[in-house]
Amino acid sequence: MSAMTRHEWLLSDRPTSRRQARLGQAYRTWLSFRTNWLAMVGLGIVVALVLVALFANVIAPYDPVLGGDLRTERFLPPLTGNHLLGTDDLSRDIFSRIVHGSRLTLLVVVLVAVIATPIGLLVGTTAGYFGGWVDTVLMRITDIFLAFPRLILALAFVAALGPGIENAIIAIAITSWPPYARLARAETLTIRDSDFISAARLQGASSARILWGHVTPLCLSSVIIRVTLDMAGIILTAAGLGFLGLGAQPPQPEWGAMIAAGRRFLIDQWWVATMPGVAIFIVSLGFNLLGDGLRDVLDPKARK
Amino acid sequence: MSQPLLSVEDLRVTFELHRAGDLPWTRPRLLRAVSGVSFELFPGETLGIVGESGSGKSTLARALVQMVPATGRAVWQDGADLIALSRRAMLRYRADIQMVFQDPLASLDPRMTVGQIIAEPLRTHFRDLSETERKSRVKAMMDRVGLLPNQINRYPHEFSGGQAQRIGIARALVVQPKLLICDEPVSALDVSIQAQVINLLSELQRDLGLAMIFIAHDLSVVKHISDRVMVLYLGRTMELAESRALYGDPQHPYTQALLSAVPIPDPAAERAKVVIPLEGDLPSPMNPPSGCVFRTRCARAEDVCAERRPELTRAAHGVACHFPGPVAASAGRVPA
Numbered sequence: 037m038s039a040m041t042r043h044e045w046l047l048s049d050r051p052t053s054r055r056q057a058r059l060g061q062a063y064r065t066w067l068s069f070r071t072n073w074l075a076m077v078g079l080g081i082v083v084a085l086v087l088v089a090l091f092a093n094v095i096a097p098y099d100p101v102l103g104g105d106l107r108t109e110r111f112l113p114p115l116t117g118n119h120l121l122g123t124d125d126l127s128r129d130i131f132s133r134i135v136h137g138s139r140l141t142l143l144v145v146v147l148v149a150v151i152a153t154p155i156g157l158l159v160g161t162t163a164g165y166f167g168g169w170v171d172t173v174l175m176r177i178t179d180i181f182l183a184f185p186r187l188i189l190a191l192a193f194v195a196a197l198g199p200g201i202e203n204a205i206i207a208i209a210i211t212s213w214p215p216y217a218r219l220a221r222a223e224t225l226t227i228r229d230s231d232f233i234s235a236a237r238l239q240g241a242s243s244a245r246i247l248w249g250h251v252t253p254l255c256l257s258s259v260i261i262r263v264t265l266d267m268a269g270i271i272l273t274a275a276g277l278g279f280l281g282l283g284a285q286p287p288q289p290e291w292g293a294m295i296a297a298g299r300r301f302l303i304d305q306w307w308v309a310t311m312p313g314v315a316i317f318i319v320s321l322g323f324n325l326l327g328d329g330l331r332d333v334l335d336p337k338a339r340k
Numbered sequence: 341m342s343q344p345l346l347s348v349e350d351l352r353v354t355f356e357l358h359r360a361g362d363l364p365w366t367r368p369r370l371l372r373a374v375s376g377v378s379f380e381l382f383p384g385e386t387l388g389i390v391g392e393s394g395s396g397k398s399t400l401a402r403a404l405v406q407m408v409p410a411t412g413r414a415v416w417q418d419g420a421d422l423i424a425l426s427r428r429a430m431l432r433y434r435a436d437i438q439m440v441f442q443d444p445l446a447s448l449d450p451r452m453t454v455g456q457i458i459a460e461p462l463r464t465h466f467r468d469l470s471e472t473e474r475k476s477r478v479k480a481m482m483d484r485v486g487l488l489p490n491q492i493n494r495y496p497h498e499f500s501g502g503q504a505q506r507i508g509i510a511r512a513l514v515v516q517p518k519l520l521i522c523d524e525p526v527s528a529l530d531v532s533i534q535a536q537v538i539n540l541l542s543e544l545q546r547d548l549g550l551a552m553i554f555i556a557h558d559l560s561v562v563k564h565i566s567d568r569v570m571v572l573y574l575g576r577t578m579e580l581a582e583s584r585a586l587y588g589d590p591q592h593p594y595t596q597a598l599l600s601a602v603p604i605p606d607p608a609a610e611r612a613k614v615v616i617p618l619e620g621d622l623p624s625p626m627n628p629p630s631g632c633v634f635r636t637r638c639a640r641a642e643d644v645c646a647e648r649r650p651e652l653t654r655a656a657h658g659v660a661c662h663f664p665g666p667v668a669a670s671a672g673r674v675p676a
Contacts, residue, residue, distance in 0.1 A: 049494075049498075050490045051493040051494070052490070052493070053493065054453060054455070054456075054493055056493065057453055057493035057494070057495075061495070230446050230447075231441040231442075231443055231446040231447035232446065232447050232448050232449045234407060234439075234441070234447075235439070235441065235447050235448075235508075235511070236449075236460070237407070238405055238407070238434060238437075238438065238439050239434060239435075239438075239460065239461040239464050239465070239511075239515070240430075240431045240434035240435065240461075240464045240465060241460070241464050245464075249460075250449050253451045254449075254450070254451060
C-alpha cells in the first residue's frame with residue numbers, strides 16, 4: 037500500500053471495520069496535532085528522553101557510577117578531553133550520568149502516572165456519579181490531601197517510609213492523585229445527567245458498566261492532558277526530593293541529587309550543578325509543551 | 341381489547357426542595373410534578389400525552405421507568421408493580437420498556453460508534469448472543485430504521501439530528517420491547533424531518549405490535565400518531581379520550597384553548613378560526629390553586645371550581661371539569 041492510499045484509507049468516511057474507524061479517528065487527531073510546532077517540539081523532547089533512557093548503555097561513553105582518575109580527572113570543564121559536559125568531584129562523566137539519570141526520571145514519571153491516574157479516576161468518577169454522601173466522603177478526603185503543599189506532603193511520606201527512589205515514587209503518587217479526582221469528578225458531573233447515561237441506565241446497564249464504559253472514557257482525555265502537564269511537576273518534585281536527600285540515594289545518577297551534590301562547587305565548577313539542571317529544565321518544558329498541544333487537539337471544549 | 345399492558349393508578353411524583361441555606365431539619369417545600377394520574381395502555385396502542393412545559397409529561401414518563409421516585413401503582417400485564425420493584429427486579433422489565441429521548445445527539449455516547457451504541461442493550465439483556473448474531477441483529481435493526489450498513493462504524497457527531505434519532509430508535513427497539521416511551525422525540529428536529537421520524541415510528545409500531553407512550557407539546561404531531569390522547573395540566577389529567585373524539589369534540593376548556601392555538605395551514609380557515617386566549621402563566625406547582633388547578637386561567641370558572649376538584653370522569657371520553665361541554669357552551673365568549 038503506497039503512502040497516498042494509506043492516507044485515503046485512514047481518512048475514508050466509510051470505514052469498513054471498527055479498527056479502521058479507530059485508526060482514522062487517531063489519524064485525524066494526529067494531523068491536527070502536527071500543525072502545532074511547539075507541541076511537536078515537546079513531543080520530540082519526550083521521544084528523545086525515551087530513546088535516551090532505552091539506549092543509555094549505548095549512548096553514555098562512561099560508567100555513570102564509577103569515576104575516572106581522581107588525581108587528573110576531577111572537575112574537568114565541559115568539552116575537555118572526551119567529556120562533553122565535563123566531570124564532577126568524583127571524576128565521573130556528567131554526560132553519562134545525565135543519560136543514565138533519564139532512566140530514573142522516566143521511571144518516576146511513568147510509575148507515578150500509572151499509580152496516580154487510576155486512583156484519581158476511580159475516586160473522581162465514583163464520587164461524581166453516585167453523589168450524596170459517597171461524594172462528600174471521597175471529596176473531603178481529597179481535600180485533605182490538597183490542603184498540604186505537595187512537596188511537604190511527599191516529604192512527610194518519604195520520611196515515614198524511608199528514603200529511596202521507590203518510596204519517593206510512592207510518596208509522589210499518593211500526593212498527585214487528588215487533582216485528577218477533582219477533574220474526573222467535575223467531568224462526571226456534566227456527563228452524569230446527560231441523556232445517553234439515562235439511556236444506558238434504562239437499558240439496565242449496571243453502575244459499574246456505566247462508570248467504566250461511558251463515564252471513564254469521556255473523562256480520560258482531560259485527565260491525560262492534566263497528567264501530561266503535571267509530568268513537569270512530578271519531575272521537579274522527584275528532583276526536589278533527590279536534592280533534599282530523600283529521593284534517589286548516591287551514587288544513583290538522579291538529576292536532583294546531582295544538583296545537590298554539585299551546589300557546593302557552584303562558584304568554581306558551575307557545570308557540575310548546572311548540567312543536570314538544564315536536563316530537568318528541558319524535559320519539564322518538553323512535557324509542558326506536549327501537554328498543551330494534547331489539550332488543543334483532545335479537549336473538545338477548547339476546540340473552535 | 342383484552343388485558344391492558346400497563347395500568348397506571350394514582351401515580352404521583354413529588355420532589356422535595358431544599359432552599360440553599362436551609363438547615364437540614366427544616367421541612368422541605370414540596371413540588372408536585374405529577375399528582376394522581378391514572379390511565380390504561382393496551383398492547384399495540386399509542387397513548388399521546390400533551391401539555392405545556394412544566395405540566396409533568398416527561399416526569400410521568402420517567403416515573404414509569406424508575407428514573408424518578410414515584411408513588412402509586414403502575415401494573416405491568418404480568419401483575420408486577422413497576423413503581424415498587426427493586427432495582428434488581430426492575431432489570432427484567434428494562435428490555436420490555438424502552439425510551440427514545442428528546443435530544444437525539446445528547447442521548448448517544450459520543451465516544452461509541454453506531455454499531456456499539458445499538459449493540460449495547462443486547463450485551464446487557466441477551467448475554468449469550470454470539471458476536472456474529474449480535475452483529476446481524478444490529479445490522480437488521482439499522483436496515484429497519486433506514487440507516488445504511490456502511491454507517492455502522494461512524495460516530496454520532498457525523499450524523500444529522502434525524503439520523504441520530506433513528507440510531508436512538510434502533511437502540512431502543514433492538515431488544516424487542518413491548519412498550520416504547522417517546523419523550524418529545526421530534527421536538528428537536530426540523531419539521532420536514534419530524535414527519536419522517538413520526539412515519540417511521542408508526543410504521544415500526546404497526547409491524548412490531550408495539551405499545552407506545554408518545555409525549556409532545558405539539559398537538560398536531562400527537563394527533564397523527566395517537567389512538568388516545570391525554571391532556572395534562574400541572575400534573576393532573578384534564579381530558580383523556582380517543583384521538584378523534586378529543587380533536588373533533590374537545591370537552592375541557594383547556595383542551596379547547598390548546599387546540600385553538602394550533603395554526604391551520606389554510607389562510608382562510610386560519611383567519612376565521614376563533615382563538616381562545618389563555619391568560620397568565622402556568623401556576624407554580626409548589627403552590628397549586630385550590631380545587632380545579634386550571635380555574636385561574638379558565639373562562640368558565642365559578643365558585644365551585646375553587647372549592648372542589650373535579651375528578652376525571654370514568655367514561656371513554658374522560659373530562660375533569662365541572663362545566664364540560666363543546667366550545668359554544670362557554671357563554672358569550674365566542675362571537676358567532
